[in-house]
Amino acid sequence: MRALKIAATGMSAQQMRVETISNNLANMSTTGYNARRAEFADLHYQQMARAGTVNASDGTVLPTGVQLGLGVRPAAVSMHLAQGSLSATAGDLDIAIEGNGYLEVTLPSGQAAYTRDGGLKRTGEGLIVTSDGFPVAPEIVIPADVRSISINADGEVYAYFTAESEAQLLGQFTLAGFSNPKGLEAIGGNLFTETAASGPSLVAAPGQDGLGTLRQGYLEDSSVDAVREITELIEAQRGYEMNAKVISAADQMMGATTQIR
Numbered sequence: 259m260r261a262l263k264i265a266a267t268g269m270s271a272q273q274m275r276v277e278t279i280s281n282n283l284a285n286m287s288t289t290g291y292n293a294r295r296a297e298f299a300d301l302h303y304q305q306m307a308r309a310g311t312v313n314a315s316d317g318t319v320l321p322t323g324v325q326l327g328l329g330v331r332p333a334a335v336s337m338h339l340a341q342g343s344l345s346a347t348a349g350d351l352d353i354a355i356e357g358n359g360y361l362e363v364t365l366p367s368g369q370a371a372y373t374r375d376g377g378l379k380r381t382g383e384g385l386i387v388t389s390d391g392f393p394v395a396p397e398i399v400i401p402a403d404v405r406s407i408s409i410n411a412d413g414e415v416y417a418y419f420t421a422e423s424e425a426q427l428l429g430q431f432t433l434a435g436f437s438n439p440k441g442l443e444a445i446g447g448n449l450f451t452e453t454a455a456s457g458p459s460l461v462a463a464p465g466q467d468g469l470g471t472l473r474q475g476y477l478e479d480s481s482v483d484a485v486r487e488i489t490e491l492i493e494a495q496r497g498y499e500m501n502a503k504v505i506s507a508a509d510q511m512m513g514a515t516t517q518i519r
Contacts, residue, residue, distance in 0.1 A: 278294050
């Protein structure tokens with residue numbers, strides 16, 4: 259019976275939806291995380307009687323036909339782009355991006371990756387890196403005798419020294435923008451890599467070319483809406499149960515057929 263296979267695709271789809279929701283809830287406290295949404299599309303149809311087919315010798319045609327759907331398939335798990343709220347941390351290397359854009363980091367392989375996690379650190383040599391130790395591009399080194407640093411909205415990093423009254427410019431952060439940020443490939447660790455779907459990165463100073471600005475002493479919270487996720491979890495659970503009932507009903511129908519004497 260087709261109903262068994264159709265309902266099985268429905269259960270598989272709702273299972274993927276639950277897995278996506280569980281990943282969102284698990285990342286409720288992940289800095290700069292954007293919620294994902296599972297999207298689905300109907301499978302192809304079996305044409306029992308094609309619409310428009312001539313149905314009689316007088317030229318009468320079928321107005322609708324008979325098309326039997328064969329289930330559902332996953333279409334995409336897309337990222338819901340939304341600005342998370344900003345939380346004050348008072349950290350001198352904590353920076354939040356207000357608006358569009360990503361910080362560019364360099365992986366050990368030399369490949370560029372992108373992140374909105376602005377919880378930066380510095381190495382023993384003073385190099386500014388991510389929490390995983392990947393250097394931020396362009397590389398900025400903080401001298402060991404720096405008393406404090408200041409990062410303005412344009413990404414300029416200034417250092418204050420004990421023996422000097424004026425600040426010294428160490429460098430400037432840049433941001434990378436994409437024509438289709440949803441096309442970025444997530445590789446874990448709050449990092450994304452460029453793909454053909456995302457388009458090439460467009461690097462510019464913060465506040466230029468439609469990119470956001472930076473705010474020192476803040477971090478961007480996850481954009482996950484817990485209430486919405488729980489609501490969708492209940493819907494997915496009920497959808498899974500209804501598809502399971504379809505399988506049970508189809509099984510009973512098959513059982514009734516085999517018991518006919």
